[in-house]
Amino acid sequence: KGTVVLAATPIGNVLDASARLVALLKDADIVAAEDTRRLYDLANRLGVHVNGKVIAYHDHNEQEKSKRLLDQVEEGACVLVVSDAGMPTINDPGLAIVRRAIERGIPVTCAPGPSAVLDALALSGLPTDRFCYEGFLPRKHAERMQYLRSMQSEQRTMVFYETLHRIDDSMKDLLETFGPNRPMALCRELTKDYEEIRRASIAEVLHSVQENPPRGEMVLVVAGASDDEALAAAPAALPIEDLAVLAI
Numbered sequence: 001k002g003t004v005v006l007a008a009t010p011i012g013n014v015l016d017a018s019a020r021l022v023a024l025l026k027d028a029d030i031v032a033a034e035d036t037r038r039l040y041d042l043a044n045r046l047g048v049h050v051n052g053k054v055i056a057y058h059d060h061n062e063q064e065k066s067k068r069l070l071d072q073v074e075e076g077a078c079v080l081v082v083s084d085a086g087m088p089t090i091n092d093p094g095l096a097i098v099r100r101a102i103e104r105g106i107p108v109t110c111a112p113g114p115s116a117v118l119d120a121l122a123l124s125g126l127p128t129d130r131f132c133y134e135g136f137l138p139r140k141h142a143e144r145m146q147y148l149r150s151m152q153s154e155q156r157t158m159v160f161y162e163t164l165h166r167i168d169d170s171m172k173d174l175l176e177t178f179g180p181n182r183p184m185a186l187c188r189e190l191t192k193d194y195e196e197i198r199r200a201s202i203a204e205v206l207h208s209v210q211e212n213p214p215r216g217e218m219v220l221v222v223a224g225a226s227d228d229e230a231l232a233a234a235p236a237a238l239p240i241e242d243l244a245v246l247a248i
């Protein structure tokens with residue numbers, strides 16, 4: 001019987017590839033890869049021969065490709081979906097085929113593995129019991145500030161993906177929104193040789209970014225608001241009657 005399988009791929013260290021990923025690369029009838037060249041490169045490094053058909057499946061064609069792929073699953077094919085790194089659908093292609101498979105009652109499963117969000121969260125040293133994944137912040141300063149302000153009373157640990165081009169600007173906006181003292185971690189080049197975690201206050205991490213600009217891929221993990229901070233940030237959105245309740 002045909003199935004769709006989403007599989008996580010390494011985010012830096014090829015040894016993080018699971019045994020299940022290796023088997024799927026070998027055995028899947030069709031491999032839908034975000035970038036086919038990177039897929040073959042990964043297979044080479046794992047010493048796996050990809051026997052199935054490989055097709056490009058990315059942000060720009062995933063809607064149209066999903067329908068045909070699912071027709072093939074209905075005919076009995078096993079379709080493996082992989083992105084360039086980490087878990088498909090997490091700021092990567094994959095959601096379109098999952099949604100359509102659910103609509104059509106087609107089995108979809110997952111071969112889990114590396115994803116930068118959980119790696120960074122676990123290494124941050126910040127509370128992990130409740131967290132929110134925020135993907136990439138808006139590119140433009142005004143939109144980024146508006147977005148961050150909407151999170152001023154967020155009490156869960158927040159995880160943001162970031163790029164080296166915007167890290168300086170984003171850090172300044174984090175400082176303006178959450179203040180200088182909020183603990184955070186900048187997690188860089190996870191699982192790679194130059195993995196580095198900078199754990200400090202927002203002001204200290206901003207200073208380090210300016211002194212020693214981080215290279216490579218990075219994730220920012222920011223502590224949530226304390227009860228006092230959340231209360232101080234909330235009133236603007238509350239009517240007067242609710243403020244009276246909060247004061248009791």
Ligand code: SAM
Pocket residue numbers: 011012083085086087088089090091092114115116117160161162163187188189190191192217218219
């Ligand atoms: N699907 C991926 C996942 O599950 O993590 C995320 C893909 S997203 C297009 C790429 C972003 O993930 C990077 O800009 C960075 O924020 C983060 N990332 C991926 N690999 C990383 C690594 N080795 N170290 C730190 N951040 C990483």
